[in-house]
Amino acid sequence: MKKLFVSFVLLAALCGASATVHAEEAAVAAEAVATVVEAAAAAAPVPDKGDTTWMMLSTLLVILMIVPGLSLFYGGLVRAKNMLSVLSQVFAIFALVSVLWVIYGYTLAFGDGGVLNGVIGDLSKLFLAGVTPDSTAATFTDGVVIPELTFVAFQLTFAAITTALIVGGFAERIKFSALLVFSALWFTFSYLPIAHMVWATGGYLFEMGALDFAGGTVVHINAGIAALVGAIVIGKRIGYGKEAMAPHNLPMTMIGASLLWVGWFGFNAGSNLEATGGAALALLNTIVATGAAALSWMYAEWLLRGKPSMLGIASGAVAGLVAVTPAAGLVGPMGAIVLGAIAGVVCLWAVSNLKKSLGYDDSLDVFGIHAVGGIIGAIGTGIFVSPALGGVGVDGYTMGGQVMTQATGVLVTVVWSGVVSFVLFKLIDVAMGLRVSEEAEREGLDTATHGERAYSL
């Protein structure tokens, strides 16, 4: 109880401190923005209603991915005694990050950080200062804008799903209070800088020309590495490798995977920021790469293990979705199929062979699917963006150069997320403990932590 209180105070302090320091600054900034908006009113481009509708719909689709989708995908994979703990974790993280995002996340991710702009934004839009229904955000086309509030909401969902994805690495043994503190800090020190570096004007990787259409590095590699570090620092589940830890409800996992797939159209095609042919390309790629990956995982498993499993088909689909994320609007449909097919087989290898040989307990294979699939996608984008291979091409493209740039993006993300996650997990472990007691772990987190059970007769 005491520790729970401490974690709450920590959070409150984090928000409160920045509030007092920057309230004044924010007010001044708001005034400045208002003046600029007024002056430019005559020539300012007006958002298209179709684009606006598409972006709001995409935002809702990504929420569909998280709250029911990811929750059920993960929930079905744990044992029955931990079902509600996973559902609570994903739900609470979504709620937490959505609040933090509008308070200080958006401005740090997409603001102009001055001398630090290569790495992080500023606090000029703290508490969304100056962001009104009339303010606009740029898209990829000159002179085309969308309402800034739509952009804020859309990007909010990305921050939330990334932080929630990590849960799978240490499911069934993490202490809930420690997880909430970790989520707030990791969102601040890993998600925000990486998102800024990759997506914001002036960001280090953005300016370098690293391509990440919908978040292969920002979302999947970032979260996958954090999950791996978490799994290693927290340690294996009691009985791992000795007791059976079979998924308790694979139909739930199938429903979750399906909701992920549907929601991913908002994620990938929404990342086009406009309802155009580019969005259509991302949408089609998100279908065919996923299909190819589901098939390649299924056939590989059938060939190597004797049986094509439902879990294999669903896992392959998610691996394909991850791999096509950075590529969605940049490669052609045939390139997407190849990317997906490679991701299905390599991720199967990662969750069975690589995981076994390294001996870590990444409960729900966040590393094996999201980090490995994300790396395949990030590197593959550098190859299949080539016009010769059906991609849309980029200015001054050479395959070798682009692949090197992509690899730099991967490396920066892996190192950044790895170091930040390691430091945070260690600090929290010392401060409040990361793991539930052995007794609670054996009993199951549903009753031990949350005081309720998922299923009763």
Next chain:
Amino acid sequence: MKMVVAIIKPFKLDEVREALSAIGVQGITVTEVKGFGRQKGHTELYRGAEYVVDFLPKVKLEAAVQASLLDQVVEAIEKSARTGKIGDGKIFVHELEQVIRIRTGETGAEAL
């Protein structure tokens, strides 16, 4: 009176129930159980993790019958539950000391 306990394959339950009704057994109690005998278990594979499942799902049925009916009951279960393959199950017969119908308080054979 005798208590007949049989462990059978789950999909044979309906046939066994029909066979028992046909010879006048008034009621049975059924439980889903798991266990192992000579029949081997199977392996399950979830992504990379392989689990050997030793305990197979079976149905346990219990019927309290008059001693005079015992041979017919055993024969009915044997015939209806048999597939000839390993894992068909077993029948156990116990002595039954007393039976009481809760609603009326009747005892012994009256209560069956």
